[in-house]
Amino acid sequence: MEKLLFMALLMSQTVLAQVEYQSEVLSPILKENAHAVVRRHETTFTVKSVGEATQRVRSVITVLDEQGDDHAKMVVGYDKLSKVTNLEGALYDASGKLIKKLKKADIEDYSTYSDYNLFDDNRYKSASFPKQPTYPYTVEFLIETTERNLMFYPTWMPQNEEHLSVEQAAFTVIMPLSLALRYKEMNIPTPGVEKTATNGTKTYVWKLANCSAIEFEPMSPPAREQLPVVYTAPTDFEVQEYKGKLTSWNDVGRFYDSLNNNRDHIPDDLRQRVINLIKDETTTAGKVRKLYRFLQDHTRYVSVQLGIGGWQTIEAEKVAASKYGDCKALTNYMKALLRAAGVNAYPALVRAGDNEADILADFPSFQFNHIILGVPDGRDTLFLECTNGHGPAGYVGDFTGNRHALLILPDGSRLIKTPAYQPSDNRQWRRIAVNVTEKGDATVEVQTRYTGLQQDDYANVIHSMNHDEQRSWLLKRIHIPAFELNTFVYNELSGSIPAITETLTLAVRQWATASGTRLFLPLNLMSALSSITPLTQPRRADVDLTTNYDFEDSDTIMYQLPKGYTPEYRIDPLMIESKFGRYTAQLAIDGDQITYIRHITMHGGRFPAAVYTQWVDFRKKIAKADRTQMVFIKNN
Known part of the structure; x- marks a missing residue:
């Protein structure tokens, strides 16, 4: 009898597993206005300590038409602080019949090196299935990674674009009892997170079901304001023996400062050159303009994705010798030049990009992808885009303009707004x-x-x-x-x-x-x-x-x-x-x-x-x- 029950249970599980690969059982509501349907999306993020975690993501997506073909490709990034331990994939026809499984030879491994990435330890694995002659079809991917850069916790957004619906999705975060999870929910149905504690761990679970596809209206707000998303972040973390806390924006600034402290020294001959350059300038703005032009004339921008997750700068002395640097290095170098001229300047972390949404100002975390320099001048702050080789000092354009920046100050970092340009400026x-x-x-x-x-x-x-x-x-x-x-x-x-x-x-x-x-x-x-x-x-x-x-x-x-x-x-x-x-x-x-x-x-x-x-x-x-x-x- 027990054997029969076991066989029946096994068969029912097999049938249920096959259903998620079958297209004909899809609800018409989920197919409406959709190019693809997320049948299952299961993410489990397990934090083992302040400095180590694992992540497992299983996704099953039914592609309905040609415009959904991008879902038949999976790209997974990694670097020296993360590792892809497993990448699997399978392709099914409309009836749920297996067509192909990914082989090792189907998975390619690339460097993100490019002409402007002089040094870069970022890589990615890429796998895709060939274009299918008929629709619908279903793809399944399983990705497992280990993470040793816990400055960042996952952002969960299974419905991450328009014309994509979700049948079922779940996000699980497992934390040691000694560590606290911070999170922010947006557009998550009530009741939101489910919390349990057992066997020395705390578990947080979010679920979604039957989310219809939407089409973004013209001039509509960012996707995060329209689609379900959960942002997570640590309270305590460790990266390459650097420890930090993350409960306020001041914590973010304090950690960035600890990574980059005492890296802004320049050679004595360069310091004397700076003094000679600005000897006739009597105002802060005049000194800034003169030295900003010097920076533009004597350095060039290259991307350097090294150091602790790409957040630690090259020393100013090395930039002085090599004449190049990334945004961190050129900003730090410009800060050093200004310090030699008697002008205080402070790094400002910012989320840059012509079409990038501003950071979530009420959720302190590492949301930034760029850094500029803030120079206090009376009641105003002059911002310098140190990667720009031709613009005037103080102009940041729409790449970093009109958004929040975290000004790294010795007496407490704080969010400020970058310049917003008025019609008469444009x-x-x-x-x-x-x-x-x-x-x-x-x-x-x-x-x-x-x-x-x-x-x-x-x-x-x-x-x-x-x-x-x-x-x-x-x-x-x-x-x-x-x-x-x-x-x-x-x-x-x-x-x-x-x-x-x-x-x-x-x-x-x-x-x-x-x-x-x-x-x-x-x-x-x-x-x-x-x-x-x-x-x-x-x-x-x-x-x-x-x-x-x-x-x-x-x-x-x-x-x-x-x-x-x-x-x-x-x-x-x-x-x-x-x-x-x-x-x-x-x-x-x-x-x-x-x-x-x-x-x-x-x-x-x-x-x-x-x-x-x-x-x-x-x-x-x-x-x-x-x-x-x-x-x-x-x-x-």
Whole structure:
């Protein structure tokens, strides 16, 4: 009898195991709006001590269509502080039949070394299954790792993208009784974590079930605000004999300072050179500008992912000798130069990236990926991006601008905000002269001045591309139906807010349309904004206009018409105003010369979902205004 019961239990477990590989049993709700479905996602993180842990992740994902094929690939990173002890994989057809299992020969091992990674001990293992001829199919991966860098605990986000649903997922953290776990839940269904204690350990378990796929709405907040996620962090940790606590931002700063203390000494001859360089400067800002230029002229950026998890800097003396360094090393070196000049400066940890979400300010942990330098100057702090070889001192752009940074101070580290650039900082000022022929063709001279965030892309192009590459890049940015780019010139202008001038000459085919005795002339040559597609369903998420939505554009276009044409009608001045910004356009006519002046100021920010229709309406009105054209009649 017992044998029969055991056989029945074994068979039922086998059937249940096969079900998770079968596609036909999937709920239609989980397939709706999804490219793939997470059938099972099981993560177990076991902390053995302050300096060692293991992690096991098993995932089973059914791929529904071609856009879900990325889930058939698994990439696992590791370095000298972590080890991949096991990587397995299997592929199943729609009925759950095994097609293929991963072999050792299918798993490739790569270094993350690149042209800008001079030294790097990071590596990754990669495994993937070949593209399948039919859908759906299911893939299973099992990854087991050991971790000896417990500055970082896992972030659990099984539904980590749009168009991905989750059937079942579980996250388990097992801690010794002597260690405390810190965690932050976002979008986790009630009741959240389940806690138990037994056999000398504490166990924390989070579960998800039947999470439908979502599609991110335009201008919506970061994924972490819309999808289930659990952040975890230690209270006590150890890495390569360095011990730390992690209960406050001051703890983060104290640990970073302990790793990098006394690494900012420079040779005596360099110290004397610094003193000579700044001898005529009487202000902190003047000394900073002079030494920042020295840094840019005499060092170059390379990525160096060595040291304690990449968090410990190369000594300033070595940077002085080698003339290169990563963000930590160049920041530390700049700090040393300023100290020699009698100027105090402090590292500032930041989460960098043009499209990176800001850190979670209420969850102290190692969320940073970059470091800049903060220089107190009166009531202000001047931030220096020490990896930038060409920008002005104090300008950080959108790479590290408008977000929290942890300023590492001797009397207690604290979060501060980096500069947020206003519309008046981010300007596009354009003057265009257009000569129009009777056939509607035009010769065009364009002079544009870009400032602040609007010049960032142009500055990168100037410093990273040759003339032919710049031309190809520029051709893709000019949105005129039919034109030839005859000449282009760029010039950089100095200032606390950087600026670039662009001079173009163009030949435009049939910009105006000739029809009988009439000439139809569109007024906005180069700066027209498109409308925003309205949603077909009620808006769910906030309208997030916090990235690159603070700007001013001014266009003055002077059209020289062919002789003998007069306007068929006049166009009144136009103003469109809302909480998102202000748009004006007006026209002046002086004989056969037409002057069109357009100005728009946009205000970024976070707005409630209910105002999305107002945003659509505002952009629709602007797009319509930007399509305005004049009609001219030829006099007999």
